[in-house]
Amino acid sequence: MKSPWTPQIERMYQGITRRASAEQPLTKKAPKLPIKYLTLAIDKHVTPFLKNPDQIPIVTLRAIVAQHLQYSLCARISDLLRLRACDLAVTTLGDTPAMSITFRSSKTDPRFEGSTSYVIFNGSEYCLYSLLVLYYNRLRLYSSDTSCLDTSYLLPRTGNGTTSKSSRILVADGRYAISASTLMKDVNLIYSNLGLKHKITSKSAKSLGVSSAFRLGMSDDHIRVLGRWRSIATAQHYRAIDDTTLIEIFSKIMLKTSSTAVPRSLAALTDQASNSIASRTTPSWSSAHSAPLNRALIFQILLASGYLDPQGCPLNNDGYPLPQDVPEVRANGEDLLAIESSQTFIVTLPN
Known part of the structure; x- marks a missing residue:
């Protein structure tokens, strides 16, 4: 039996799709997040308190961890809000310390098949592995490789203790996950204090991670695994070309000369004409005789x-x-x- 989807029907479908897409509003790209602001946030709010992480405000540390996870794993903010403390486990890949993060569900996983990403220890001052260890110690969370099954949300809400007036110190309430709007409000407050002029959205850090992966020359298959995508076309949607790459692209074929213009x-x-003109006396309107220019x-x-x-x-x-x-x-x-x-x-x- 022949397929009913003939070439004529395919061309009609493509024409209808093009006409329908022209009537839809343009999709705005996420505002760019310069990577320097993420490193500045770690330098200011985390690095000075490594010996005593309890001095770091939970709200600030939670926002920085969420941004770092989005950047390093190219993760959606909605997927991070579903994570619980037991979804993370300390492990090794070969001889390298690592931390596995299991996404039990996501926007593109309606059957709950799950996917696992890894955070590798690199020993740098901006290492996400070390930041997650500090975060677990600060919020008193337990990963799945321990003897405790901790079902607290990884990005929890904060409260004022047992009652509303018993304490003004914010503590984590792992029974509920923070909302995306509240989390992005905390993130924008941190970045604005560091000098970022515009507000970012929940896709900015993810777009930064995808763009960095393309800029570093990662293959399409590796980027697809990094972002847990089925098609590399999805990654292209989040890709944003930074200013450095634009300069590199558009300066390749510029005409260059080794002398003057x-x-x-x-x-x-x-130069000869300039010297000849400069040596003349400036004529006035009443002067009938002026030095003729060398024709x-x-x-x-x-x-x-x-x-x-x-x-x-x-x-x-x-x-x-x-x-x-x-x-x-x-x-x-x-x-x-x-x-x-x-x-x-x-x-x-x-x-």
Whole structure:
């Protein structure tokens, strides 16, 4: 039996899709997040308190951890809000310490098949592995490799103790996950204090991670595994080209010269003309006698700059001779006019 999906139906479907897409509003890209603000946030709010992490406010540390997870794992904010403390486990990949993060469900996983990502220990001051260990110690969370099954949300809400007036110190309440709007409000407050002029959205850190993966030369298959995507086309949607890459792209084929912007011969002629003009006395309107300009020098300058052909005829922008001068027009004082012949074409239709 032949397939009912014929080439004609395929072309009709593509035409309907193009027409429908033209009527939809354009999808705005996520505002760019310069990576320096993420490192500045760690330097200011985390690094000075490594010996005593209890001095780090939970709200601040929670926002930085969420941003770092989005950047390193190219994760949606909605997927991070579903994570619980027991979804993380300390493990090893070969001989390298790592931490596994199990996403039990996601937007693109309606069957709850699950997927696992890994955070690798690299020993740097911005290491996500070390930041997660500090975060677990600060919020008193337990990963699944311990003897305790901790079902607290990884990004929990905060409360004022047992009752609303018992304490002004915010503590984590793992029974509920924080909302995305509240989390992004805390993130934008941190970045604005560091000098970021515009607000970012919940996709900015993810877009930064995807863009960094492309810029570092990762293959399409590796990027697809990093973001837990089935198709690399999804990653292209989040890709944003930073200013450094734009400069690198558009500066490749720029014309470059080792000398000045004008040819050496033309530059020499221009200097001679400038010296000749500068040596003259500035004429006044009442002066009937002024030093004549060297016409031969002017002709050499125009010839070298492409405004005259070797016969002395002026050229237009395309390099073709201009219309011939008409003495009758010049006699009337209209030097810029030229006589052009026109032709009229008559089309006769049959009866």
